[in-house]
């Protein structure tokens with residue numbers, strides 16, 4: 001059969017239900033094959049958005065997300081999306097068209113060396129030069145993307161490969177001699193960890209995105225309750241334990257809760273699970289958790305000892321390791337530590353100055369949480385992201401979807417599209433800044449076209465807010481290129497222009513009603529919340545400071 | 556500290572770019588890199604000389620291991636036979652020619668090309684030996700040097716696979 005048809009058949013075999021993408025000459029053959037398929041294709045308006053949507057789909061479901069793009073500009077437009085997925089270990093497969101084999105290397109029309117370009121930001125990538133390798137490649141790609149530490153895989157398909165004739169024998173097995181993820185933790189190391197845990201007086205669990213990726217949330221909660229130990233998460237770990245759980249400390253790091261940061265700093269044992277100790281999480285490394293022994297559980301051996309020295313390394317899948325670890329642990333109350341942490345929680349709650357005149361962005365998020373605590377939340381990047389992380393108390397894994405590693409503005413809205421495509425019955429809300437929203441605003445057309453009824457809450461401060469905050473605090477209020485001077489811009493009209501529903505909200509008293517209305521409308525809705533322009537995110541650990549060196553605001 | 560790392564890789568297009576790219580991206584400094592086929596079909600062996608402290612070397616090893624086409628990574632710095640090959644084109648006058656040949660003999664090097672006013676000498680050995688040889692040749696006037704970079708293999712019957 002035609003290779004293009006074999007590709008689509010292979011995707012069906014892999015259980016693919018949705019593909020996001022944009023066609024073009026080099027991949028037209030594959031699109032032609034897609035025409036007769038049961039797989040639903042969603043035509044985005046930008047390839048970057050297609051990849052973010054596939055990524056959002058993957059993060060919401062745990063399945064591999066798929067995106068298509070044509071050669072050259074189509075392919076290069078995917079790069080930000082791929083890098084975003086790479087930094088957050090999200091499993092996606094991106095297929096790009098490529099010029100015919102005979103033209104490769106000749107700077108042909110719409111040629112780009114996309115495998116070269118994406119080498120540093122993919123878990124693996126392929127340029128298929130032999131149609132007989134095609135099916136094996138697809139099989140491998142899905143396997144690599146979804147297993148071990150997940151990540152993006154790109155397959156570049158020269159046009160003449162897609163038009164070739166192949167036999168459809170989709171391989172059952174794969175042979176990758178160099179790829180053998182280790183799932184079971186070493187029993188001796190696990191025992192050692194258990195001994196340290198039993199001896200610890202001030203144990204804290206630090207959970208990252210890996211816990212969510214390995215579906216280990218239940219085990220995590222059980223471990224926390226069994227020890228018992230408080231649980232702080234990274235931004236990516238939000239939802240690993242319900243943030244309404246008495247042992248939850250919320251998230252740590254630059255804008256994490258004070259009590260999470262203090263607890264980690266004063267712990268005598270840190271049980272780090274599926275976390276990579278990014279600088280936004282640890283603060284100044286040399287002063288990170290100075291008294292703590294550290295146990296690190298991670299499926300990727302390269303993460304262990306990369307940024308922080310580790311006492312007990314355990315390489316393995318978080319779920320399996322925790323199941324084993326729990327069997328070695330018995331409950332022991334640690335009254336003094338508990339009193340101390342509970343004291344911090346009481347003394348330093350997240351708080352902001354309430355206002356009856358100006359809309360506080362935090363207030364908007366609190367209301368979203370009150371009205372739709374089970375909504376899937378995506379975020380953009382900046383202040384909006386940090387407020388969402390602080391004030392939306394996530395109760396389930398895969399409920400909070402954010403670009404943690406790359407920090408990609410423009411991620412949240414298409415990611416919401418992806419999540420909503422996977423779960424049309426759920427409320428999906430993108431919490432956005434005005435700057436970020438404009439970076440992929442064209443996807444409103446896609447939402448309207450396909451009835452993808454996501455809600456976007458724009459916290460509109462007419463600034464690139466987070467950068468403005470840094471300029472205010474560290475650069476003498478020199479607001480260089482952060483003021484988005486567009487008082488005349490109407491987000492409401494932009495939404496309407498695309499055929500979606502737009503709203504503008506200027507008073508705190510209108511926030512709740514507007515949200516209620518938006519959640520009831522069966523259409524994509526964008527609400528422009530005109531928020532207090534100069535509101536800052538607190539608490540804040542300045543870049544390069546230690547976690548306990550927190551700046552806070554008087555309230 | 557300098558380390559010599561042997562890497563077995565699947566012989567697929569782009570592998571070298573992947574490995575070299577990894578070093579640049581992560582800020583590891585490659586001193587030399589030599590690649591060639593092995594006794595097994597479809598498997599190549601790279602020998603990479605890299606300097607760094609223990610932590611750097613550990614990261615190098617782990618990051619290399621993460622590459623899908625990398626089958627095996629091994630630090631062969633200790634207890635191994637290390638060789639490099641160099642071709643040295645040296646100026647030779649009728650007066651100096653005999654001297655150069657004599658030195659080459661002492662180093663068990665071979666004259667592989669003779670021209671009217673120059674010789675090409677092929678020398679193999681560990682790095683020190685080659686450096687010493689090149690050093691001695693300097694007095695005659697070196698026109699060109701090319702070195703392969705180091706290859707290494709651990710002593711004894713155990714093999715990398």
Ligand SMILES: Cc1ncc(C[n+]2csc(CCOP(=O)(O)OP(=O)(O)O)c2C)c(N)n1
Nearest residue numbers: 382383384407409433434435436464465466
């Ligand atoms: C693609 C991209 N470009 C630039 C940045 C740098 N950056 C980080 S936060 C930020 C401001 C975000 O502004 P906005 O979306 O309005 O959100 P706010 O901080 O005001 O909530 C910028 C420009 C980024 N993270 N991503």
